[in-house]
Amino acid sequence: MPFDYKKEYKEFYLPPKAPELVTVPAMNFLAVRGEGDPNQENGAYEQAIGLLYAVAYTIKMSKKGGHKLEGYFDYVVPPLEGLWWQEGIHGVDYSRKQDFQWISLIRLPEFVTRDAFDWAIREATEKKQQDFSPVEFFHWEEGLCVQCMHIGTYDDEPATVAAMQRYAQEQGYVEDFGQSRFHHEIYLSDVRRCKPERLKTVVRHPVRKNVL
Numbered sequence: 001m002p003f004d005y006k007k008e009y010k011e012f013y014l015p016p017k018a019p020e021l022v023t024v025p026a027m028n029f030l031a032v033r034g035e036g037d038p039n040q041e042n043g044a045y046e047q048a049i050g051l052l053y054a055v056a057y058t059i060k061m062s063k064k065g066g067h068k069l070e071g072y073f074d075y076v077v078p079p080l081e082g083l084w085w086q087e088g089i090h091g092v093d094y095s096r097k098q099d100f101q102w103i104s105l106i107r108l109p110e111f112v113t114r115d116a117f118d119w120a121i122r123e124a125t126e127k128k129q130q131d132f133s134p135v136e137f138f139h140w141e142e143g144l145c146v147q148c149m150h151i152g153t154y155d156d157e158p159a160t161v162a163a164m165q166r167y168a169q170e171q172g173y174v175e176d177f178g179q180s181r182f183h184h185e186i187y188l189s190d191v192r193r194c195k196p197e198r199l200k201t202v203v204r205h206p207v208r209k210n211v212l
Contacts, residue, residue: 003075005107006188013079013186015202017149019167022204024142028112029081029105030055031138037097038082048104048134049080055135056106058124059116067119071111078107083182091175091205092183094155103182105138140180146173147204153196154185160203173207181206 006013011022032048040046056077062069083103084092093099108117117137124132146168150160168174177183186202194200 003073003109005076005078013188013202015147015149017151019146019148019164021144021168021171021173021207022147023144024204026139026141028108028110029138029140030108030117031136032104032134033102033136034104035101038100038102039097045102045104051130051132051135052080052104052106053077054128054130055120055124055132058120058127059108059112062120062123065123067123069111069116069119070113073109073111075109080187081105081107082185082187084185085177085182090177091161094158103138108137142184142204142206143181144173144176144207145184145204146207147202150199150201150203151197152199154199154201157201157203161205164203164205168205168207169210172210174210176206176208178206 012024015022030052032051034044034048036044038045059069060075060077063072063074082105085101086092086096086099087101089096089099112120114137121132121135124130146164148160148164150157165175184202184204184206186204188200188202189198191199
């Protein structure tokens with residue numbers, strides 16, 4: 001059976017609906033940076049996702065080609081993730097989607113080194129005849145966060161975020177947005193096939209101990 005990160009690391013991908021604290025270790029990702037409304041048709045966000053999945057599946061399907069990646073194991077491509085922020089805003093303002101800055105992510109298996117990443121970019125470029133230079137090898141340690149599973153539309157997330165904020169405060173923590181610490185979403189549902197009210201999204205915010 002292919003290794004499935006969602007099942008093997010449920011603490012990061014399948015949290016309960018009630019908020020909880022979690023410490024997220026360092027991981028490597030494919031990443032594309034951009035800005036603007038993610039709902040814009042054929043916009044930068046949609047193009048970024050296409051680039052990410054093309055490289056992700058180049059790595060996954062390398063098992064069928066002539067280039068063997070050292071340490072390769074079969075796996076399920078992890079879910080799409082997104083880091084979101086807006087200049088001058090603590091957290092995010094859902095009414096100002098045009099002001100979003102974002103980093104779209106797909107987690108990389110541990111066997112993917114920078115050399116393997118560079119090979120995948122070259123391979124995808126040759127096969128797709130497309131520019132994959134926006135795709136980065138992104139190393140990131142998220143650290144201490146509060147998270148929970150959000151069920152419903154993305155526009156309904158503020159209620160979930162409010163519950164997370166209350167929980168964090170009750171536990172003696174405050175949100176800790178800043179450099180390398182963002183509003184984080186992990187998308188577990190296919191928006192093309194899932195009813196909006198049933199969408200499953202992990203919502204995660206960085207926190208730190210509240211020192212009075």
